[in-house]
Each structure stands twice: as structure tokens, then as C-alpha cells.
Amino acid sequence: MFTEKDLIQIANQGISLETIQQQIAHFQTGFPYLKVLKAATVGDGVVRVEENELATLVEEFDTQSADISLLKFVPASGAATRMFKSLFAYKDEGKSDKSIVEFGERLRDFAFFEDLKTAMAKDDIDIETEIAAGNFQKIADYLLSSKGLDYGNLPKGLLKFHRYETGARTPVEEHLIEGTNYANAAGVVRIHFTVSPEHRSRFEALIDVVKPHYEDEFGVTYDISFSEQKPSTDTISVNMDNTPFRNSDGSLLFRPAGHGALLANLDDQDGDVVFIKNIDNVVPDQLKETTFVYKKVLGALLLKYRQQIFDFQENIENGGKDDTLIEELASFYEKILFTLPPSGFETWSGAQKLAYFAEKLDRPVRLCGMVKNVGEPGGGPFWALNPDGTTSLQVVESAQIDMSDSAQKALFDTATHFNPVDLVCSLRGYKGKKFSLMSFRDINTGFITQKSKDGKDLKAQELPGLWNGSMSDWNTVFVEVPLITFNPVKTVNDLLRKEHQG
Numbered sequence: 001m002f003t004e005k006d007l008i009q010i011a012n013q014g015i016s017l018e019t020i021q022q023q024i025a026h027f028q029t030g031f032p033y034l035k036v037l038k039a040a041t042v043g044d045g046v047v048r049v050e051e052n053e054l055a056t057l058v059e060e061f062d063t064q065s066a067d068i069s070l071l072k073f074v075p076a077s078g079a080a081t082r083m084f085k086s087l088f089a090y091k092d093e094g095k096s097d098k099s100i101v102e103f104g105e106r107l108r109d110f111a112f113f114e115d116l117k118t119a120m121a122k123d124d125i126d127i128e129t130e131i132a133a134g135n136f137q138k139i140a141d142y143l144l145s146s147k148g149l150d151y152g153n154l155p156k157g158l159l160k161f162h163r164y165e166t167g168a169r170t171p172v173e174e175h176l177i178e179g180t181n182y183a184n185a186a187g188v189v190r191i192h193f194t195v196s197p198e199h200r201s202r203f204e205a206l207i208d209v210v211k212p213h214y215e216d217e218f219g220v221t222y223d224i225s226f227s228e229q230k231p232s233t234d235t236i237s238v239n240m241d242n243t244p245f246r247n248s249d250g251s252l253l254f255r256p257a258g259h260g261a262l263l264a265n266l267d268d269q270d271g272d273v274v275f276i277k278n279i280d281n282v283v284p285d286q287l288k289e290t291t292f293v294y295k296k297v298l299g300a301l302l303l304k305y306r307q308q309i310f311d312f313q314e315n316i317e318n319g320g321k322d323d324t325l326i327e328e329l330a331s332f333y334e335k336i337l338f339t340l341p342p343s344g345f346e347t348w349s350g351a352q353k354l355a356y357f358a359e360k361l362d363r364p365v366r367l368c369g370m371v372k373n374v375g376e377p378g379g380g381p382f383w384a385l386n387p388d389g390t391t392s393l394q395v396v397e398s399a400q401i402d403m404s405d406s407a408q409k410a411l412f413d414t415a416t417h418f419n420p421v422d423l424v425c426s427l428r429g430y431k432g433k434k435f436s437l438m439s440f441r442d443i444n445t446g447f448i449t450q451k452s453k454d455g456k457d458l459k460a461q462e463l464p465g466l467w468n469g470s471m472s473d474w475n476t477v478f479v480e481v482p483l484i485t486f487n488p489v490k491t492v493n494d495l496l497r498k499e500h501q502g
Contacts, residue, residue: 001244009252014232022443023235023461027242032444033402037391039414040381045338045393046370046417046478049297058293061300065185068303069428071271072183074175075262075421075466076157076203076279077196077229083492084144084152091140099493104136106496111168112149112160119148155199155279158206161495162284163502172203173210174282180218181288182295183275190223193279194265197228227268233261235461237451245458253453260446260463263470267437269427273299276423276467280489284502287484294481298367298424305336305477306365306426313361313430321354329357337475342389364435366474368395368467369422369481373415379468380415381478387442393476395419395468399447417478420486423467425474437470445469 001024002010002017010020042048049057081088087103089095107113117127120142130139142148151159160168172193179189195203207224215222234254237245245253266274275295283291312332315325330353333339341356348356370381379395386392396412403409427435446469447462464470487499494500 005250006244006252013234013254014230015234015254020236024238024242024244026444026446026461027238027448027459030448031400031446033405033408034394034396034400034445035385036396036401036408036411037383037385038411039416040338040370040383040393040478041416042480045383046381046480047301048480049301054293054297057297057300061182061296061303064303065273065299068185068272069270070183070185070190071269071274072175072179072189072191073266073269073274073276074157074191074193074279075259075276076155076172076193077199078155079153079196079199080156080159081152083156083489085491087140087144087492088152091137091144094137099491100136102493102496104131104134104139107131107136107139109496109501110160110492111163111495111502112143112151114168115149115160116143123147154202155196156489157193157195157279158199158202161282161489162500164284170206171279171282172206173214175277175279176210176214176222177218177285178282178288178291178295179222180214180220181292182299184220187220188223189220190225190271192225192227192265192269194262195226195228200226200228227265229256229261230264233257233264233463235463237453237458237460240457240459242459245453245456248454253458255451255460258447258462258465259467260465260470262466263437263441263463266427266466270434272426272428273302274425274427275299276421276425278421278488281420281422281487283484283487283499286502287487287499290482291485294369294485295424298369298422298479298481301477301479302365302367302424302426305367305475308332308336309361309365309475310430312357316354316358316361321350323350326350326353326357329354333357333360337477338383338393339475340391360475362429363440364425364427364429364437364471364474365476366423366425366471367477367479368419369424369485370417370478371420371422371481371483371486373418374483379465380412380418382411382415386472387444393478394472395465397447397465397468400445400468417480419467420488421467422481422485425471440473441470442472443469445472 040046086099090100120127144152157172161171162169179191183189211222235257237253239245247253379397382396384394401408401412441464445464449460451458451460
């Protein structure tokens with residue numbers, strides 16, 4: 001299947017031939033569906049923190065934060081092209097819809113309006129005159145193309161999202177401000193952004209400009225780092241008959257493998273508590289407090305559950321093996337981590353049961369914030385049957401479910417919550433052990449999509465998603481968080497919602 005030249009290209013990509021063969025096998029056979037048993041609901045897989053518990057948990061996190069390693073991990077790669085899909089269609093083809101009407105009517109409400117006005121004025125074009133004349137195609141051209149702000153080619157993190165009296169802020173800046181509150185360890189705020197290579201210099205330039213200002217304002221020191229998706233996480237593309245797709249020069253085509261590729265970036269990081277949140281899920285200052293509270297609540301619960309795990313591991317290390325310990329472990333996994341052992345577990349010997357729990361304890365921990373399902377796309381919280389026969393909590397995307405199975409589809413439709421990519425994780429285990437995250441993913445939870453290149457159809461493959469398949473073997477707890485903590489910007493007009501208006 002591969003020539004000597006192909007093998008050199010594969011090696012230069014940093015991918016093993018075994019991995020490539022595994023990817024092609026997935027193209028040929030597809031990925032197996034995950035068997036969903038039931039939706040996780042409040043009291044049955046989703047934890048609800050009562051109002052009177054919040055302050056205590058926040059205090060517990062604040063007390064511990066100075067003595068542990070904190071990190072805020074922000075996926076921020078990719079251009080904002082999809083955010084402007086309708087606007088591009090209008091600019092290039094004149095296709096209008098109600099979103100274009102709203103865009104034109106409320107143009108002055110966007111945080112980037114003053115920048116757009118300045119960009120057009122450089123070409124002696126008065127934006128107010130164009131608005132009055134209804135020349136919104138020209139305005140869209142200046143917003144999206146390099147003749148103006150070039151927003152159509154920039155990542156979301158660099159766009160002006162929110163307006164303040166002191167000026168407009170980008171999502172990058174909003175994340176810096178968030179970090180001062182809950183990723184602040186004794187005055188040091190560590191934030192890591194995953195970015196694309198073509199945009200990295202712009203991110204670094206923005207940080208260079210704003211960092212001193214926010215350090216002075218909040219009395220902190222920022223430790224900002226960046227990484228890019230590694231070529232070794234790209235996946236091979238194939239023709240529709242599953243043979244390797246070749247570029248016009250005969251070389252193999254590799255493509256970035258979706259957000260699942262970021263597991264390698266996360267694996268390079270370290271921390272007792274790592275907050276993961278998408279770049280576009282930010283709000284203006286007046287709405288930040290609820291986010292601050294619940295991030296600390298999740299952090300406190302993470303540390304609490306992690307300490308319980310450490311206590312069990314210490315007990316086992318010191319020779320504990322009686323029936324009482326095994327009963328405590330079984331109760332902890334069933335009632336706290338919502339994990340059930342394989343069938344026949346009750347017939348196992350004490351030594352076998354203890355070995356099972358010892359392995360389960362030695363895993364990274366994550367808490368996933370879950371908001372009530374309001375019809376947004378994304379993975380939901382479910383009880384699922386795992387390949388090893390255990391039952392555990394999983395974030396499940398629709399593509400992982402056999403929707404042709406009416407019973408499975410019906411179960412998927414019963415989800416009461418969904419995951420807004422609001423995770424708090426620990427990458428360190430007992431006695432400070434740093435986990436190798438690649439060891440805890442399910443490689444059978446990738447996705448196959450159809451794309452095209454040079455006018456030819458092809459199939460592409462995404463790696464197991466960062467917050468579902470890549471974390472399928474983690475110790476997991478789902479916690480209900482308020483809907484106000486989830487305010488993504490999927491289209492430019494989302495910035496006109498009251499939550500994003502200062």
C-alpha cells in the first residue's frame with residue numbers, strides 16, 4: 001500500500017506505520033458504537049450542589065489554591081470562518097437572511113464597530129454614510145477581508161467581543177481576567193493557549209501588549225504559554241474506497257484530527273487542578289461572578305474526591321486488604337464516581353477485587369460541568385457500557401450512538417443536560433505522579449467525515465474527542481452548573497445577545 005517515499009513521509013510526520021494501519025482499518029470497518037444504558041440525571045450520575053454549600057466550597061478552594069499547581073487550558077486554534085458563514089454568503093453572493101438584517105440594524109452594537117469605522121475611514125469611506133445607504137456588502141467586505149479587519153481569517157480569540165468604557169476586549173483578554181480569579185496560585189496565573197501556527201505570532205503580540213496592563217490592574221504575574229497541534233496527531237486521508245488519498249504531487253494527505261488531537265498538548269502540561277474551557281465561552285465583567293464561583297466549586301470538589309482516592313491508595317499501599325476496605329471502595333465507586341464493576345464481580349476473590357480497585361484508583365480525575373439541555377449541539381452525560389465490561393459515566397456525542405437503533409436513539413433523546421466544555425481536571429496522581437494521558441483514552445471513539453480536496457471526495461478521521469473518547473478511562477464526576485456559565489459565540493450575531501452586551 002505504501003511506497004518507500006511514503007514511509008519516509010510517514011516517519012517525518014512523526015507517526016508510526018502501525019498507527020497509520022490502525023487508522024486505515026477504522027476507515028474500512030468504521031468505529032464501533034458506544035452502548036448507552038441511560039442518561040445521567042441529577043441524583044443518578046449528575047451531582048447538584050445546593051446553594052448553601054457554595055460558599056464553603058469556594059472557601060475550601062481558596063484555602064488550598066496557594067499550595068497546589070493551577071493551570072487554565074484554553075483551546076484557541078482555528079479561524080473564525082464558521083462564525084461568519086452567513087456574512088460570507090452575503091458578501092460574496094448577495095444571499096441575505098434574517099441574520100443579515102439583524103447584523104445591519106445593530107452594527108453599532110458590536111465591540112469591533114469603532115475598529116471597523118477606522119479601517120474604512122483609511123480608504124476615505126464613512127461607515128455612517130454606508131449604513132444609511134444600506135451598503136452592508138461593502139461593510140461586510142471591510143470586516144471580513146484583509147482590506148479591513150480581516151476577521152474572516154482570524155481566530156476567535158483575537159476578535160473584539162465585548163465593549164467597556166476603557167475599550168473593547170478580545171476573548172484572550174477575558175480569559176486572562178478569569179484566570180486572575182480561579183487560576184491564581186499565590187499571585188501567579190498560569191494560562192496555556194493551543195493555537196494554530198499561522199496565528200501564533202498574533203496571539204503573542206496581543207499578550208505582549210495587554211499583559212503588563214492586567215498584571216498592574218490585578219496585582220498578579222502571568223505565566224502564559226502556547227502550543228500548536230503536533231503533526232504526529234494528524235490522521236491520514238483516504239479515497240472513498242479506503243485507499244490512501246494522494247495530493248497532486250503523489251504525496252500522502254494528512255489532516256489535523258479535530259479537538260481530540262489536543263490530548264497530546266494537554267499531556268505536555270502538568271497541574272493539580274487544570275481548568276479547561278473553550279476560547280469563545282466568555283462573558284463581560286458583570287456576568288463573571290457566577291463563573292468564578294462554580295469554577296472554584298468544581299475545583300474544591302475535584303480536590304476532595306482526589307484526596308479520597310489518595311487515602312484509599314495509601315491504605316492499599318500499607319497492606320490494607322480486608323472486606324471493610326473493599327466494601328468502602330465499592331461504595332465510593334458506585335455512589336461517588338458512578339462506576340459499576342463487570343458482571344460476576346461478586347464472585348471474585350478479595351485479592352481480585354482489590355486489584356480491580358487499585359487499577360481504577362490509579363487514573364486521572366475530571367469533573368465536568370453540565371448545564372441543562374436547551375437544544376444546543378454537543379455531548380451529553382450518560383451511563384455507558386465500556387469495553388472492559390464496567391459501567392461508567394461518559395460524555396457521549398450523537399455520532400457515537402447507533403441512531404438507527406430506535407432504543408438507543410430514544411435513550412440519547414432523554415438527556416437532561418449537556419457538556420459545554422467546562423472541565424476541571426487533575427493530571428497528577430498519588431504522591432505527585434504525572435499521568436501519561438494517552439494511556440486512558442478509547443481509540444475506538446473517533447469520527448469519520450467526508451471532505452474534498454482538488455475537486456476529489458475523500459474521507460478524513462478525527463481522533464477520540466478531548467472530553468469524550470480521550471478521557472473515557474478517567475475517574476469522572478458530572479456536576480450541574482448554571483446555564484449562565486455557558487455563553488459560546490458560534491455566529492457573529494451571538495455577540496448581540498444581552499449576555500455579551502456590556
